[in-house]
Amino acid sequence: MKKNQVSLITALLALFFFTGSNAQKNVPIFSSVVYEGNDDVYKEHPLEPDEFYNPILQGTYPDPAIARKGDDYYLVVSSFAMFPGVPIFHSNDLVNWTQIGHVLDRKSQLKVHDTGISAGIYAPDIRYNPYNDTFYMIVTQFAGGFGNMVVKTKDPKEGWSDPIKLDFQGIDPAIFFDDDGKAYVVHNDAPNAGEELYQGHRVIKIWEYDLEEDQVIEGTDKIIVNGGVDLADKPIWIEAPHIYKNNGRYYLMCAEGGTGGWHSEVIFVSDDPLGPYEPAPSNPILTQRYFPKDRKNKVDWAGHADLVTGPDGRYYGVFLAIRPNEKDRVTTGREIFILPIDWSGEFPVFENGLVPMEPKLQMPEGVKNRTGEDGFFPNGNFTYTEKFSSENLDYRWIGLRGPREDFMEFTKNGLQINPFDVNIKEVKPTSTLFHRQQHKNFSFTTTMEYKPKSENDLAGITALQNEKFNYVFGITQKDDKHYVILERTEDGFSEILASKEISIKDKLQLKVEADGDDYKFSFALNAGEFQSLGGTVSGDILSTNVAGGFTGTLLGLYATSANDAVPEK
Incomplete structure (x- = not known):
């Protein structure tokens, strides 16, 4: 075979594989995203040099737990x-x-592929055991047949073990290491069978824990x-129990009242870890439930807390609200707040946790506010720009029910999302x-390249509370014409x-923005002006009040080859 024939065949094969993969898959490429937050509370309360904002983690990062080893603090949340x-x-x-990563980052650890968004991982606890120099993360996974489970590591920055299934029922497990080396x-x-007294009646149980076998000890519950x-x-x-030891006594702190308007944090004491x-005579030690509903800059639903000693020797409490x-x-979902703890008396109390909370706190002595700088998580109002120029994608970008790597790949033009034959309303x-x-108040704007080939193709943005409550804003095709659709x-x-x-000639931009409960969707073609589609729509379906569940709104770059949103004629 002659050299020019080989070259021709090679070129034809390359063209075949290109048209048979990329073209038929019809993949969108997203070249940038700009997220901009602009809440009034931060404009009305500018920071002084010795202040920082509360919450410390904005958006849906609920159910915090915190551990300390030396000068290092590690905080985990539900996902x-x-x-x-x-x-x-x-x-x-x-x-x-x-953010240094995720504890459960492998399919062997996390089997949520067939469950609703508010199932899966509930209320993790993280603790450091100095007796074996090991970190433990214990959690309930409502998926994959796991139930309660624990993973371990010597260094949280280096990854975690595969899960060890634990032999008990219930939720919200936490682990406690006593001074004598014992673990609980x-x-x-649920109450014992036949002893249920009313709807919402629950109990707190304790087990002895075998550190060699990594298992609760049968019969010790x-x-x-x-x-x-x-x-x-x-x-x-x-729920959400944690045990602490202070001045020789054992303190059991729990959430009480449900994770809504009656949420609170309460405390108990014992001379023995087993009770x-x-x-305490003055419970609750943290709540926002007693104040006027129309108060300005309202923080509510406070509870589900954990305590740790700070670098200044004082106790601090992290919690959701x-x-x-x-x-x-x-x-925005349940966010992570922090308050100093007054433990000068017998029982700890959250400072200013029993009055309407303020948006700012005094900095611990000797600390400089560097939020939003040098890789530190941003706080307050900020703009975050993602150019997708590095394959080390920021940890704040996540998938749903499966790894990001299963559908995305980096190209010289941006991030390519290879569409699944699944749409956003399916539990897959x-x-x-x-x-x-x-x-x-925010805007979320993406720039993309995309030309759908059929009604089954759609790519763009989704604003999602869950699989049954969401908006889809994207580009699709009908009768050989392209449409933008909401x-x-x-x-x-x-x-x-x-x-x-629409007529697509070049890149296009899609934007979703909100002013409180009012959401708007708009698009710009070929570097032109933004045009609104659908006018102002309600954020009601993006709220947990209407949609239920435990998450906040997720803003997604979305592609599907199973589109069922058909444009109007």
Whole structure:
């Protein structure tokens, strides 16, 4: 065969493989994203040099737990069906935080591929055991047949073990290492069979834990709190327990009241880790439930806390709370706050945790506010720009039910998202790269290259609370014409709010923005002006008030080859 014939065949084969893969898959390429947050509270309360903002982590980062080894602090939060799971943050001062990855970043650790977004990973706890120089992360995984499980590492920056399944029921497990080297696990559970008294009646159990076998010791389980602080008041959802030792006594801190408007943090004490535990006379030690509902810059639902000693020797508490919009709807989800702890008396109390919370705190002595600088997580109002120029994609970008790497790849022109034959309303891994909504007032703008080939193709943006409540804003095709389309899905019912025929010649831009509860979607063609599609729409379906569940709004770069959003004629 002659050389020019070989070259021709090689070229034809290359063309065949190109048209048979990339072209038929019809993949969008996203070259940039700009997220800009612009909340009034931060403009009205500028920082002084010795101040920092609360919350310390904005957006849906709920159920915090925190551990310390020397000068290093590690904080973990719930991730539900987001993939990878359990974001983990590092700090040396409790003010400036970097995300160092995720605890559960492999399919062998996280099996959430067939579950709703609010199932999966609930309420992780992280602790350092100085007796074997090992970190433990213990958690409930409502998926994959796991239940309660634990993973371990010598260094949280170097990855974690595969899960060890634990032999007990219930949720919200936490581990405690005593001064004598013994270990215990506490968790929320149902009352004994036949002893249920009312809806929401729960108990706290404790087990002895075998560190050699990494398993609770059969037969050692014991109920140490029944119902809550006062069973006569029918308290609901005693959960998220943690044990601390201070001045020779054991303190059991729990959330009580459910993770909503009656949420609170309560404390008990005992002379023995196995109890009996007595409640403090002045519970709760943290709550926002007693104040006017129309208060300015409202923080609410405070609870689900953990304590740690700070670099200044004082105790601090991290906890979740929400900041609703002007219609009292929660779109940003449960966020992470911090307060100093007054433990000058018998029981710890969150300083200013029993009065309406303020947006700023005094810096711990000797600490400089570097949030948003040198890799530290941003705080307050900020602009985040992603050019997709590095394959080390920022950890804040996540998938849903499956790894990001299964659908994305980097090209010289930007990030390519290879569409799955799955749309955003299905309970399956989706080809969507998500960023959390972190402000009430924000814009999220992406620049993309894309020409759909059929009605089954769509790429663009999704604003998602869950699989049954979301907006889809993207580009699709019908009758050989291209359309930009806006779809609203409420409780599983989808409606096309608007569509417009367009002519795509070059890159296009898509934007979603919010002013409190008012959301708008707009597009720009070929470097032109932005045009609104659908006008102002409600953020109601993006709130946990309407959609339910435990997450906040996720803003996604979305592609699918199973599109069912058909443009209007």
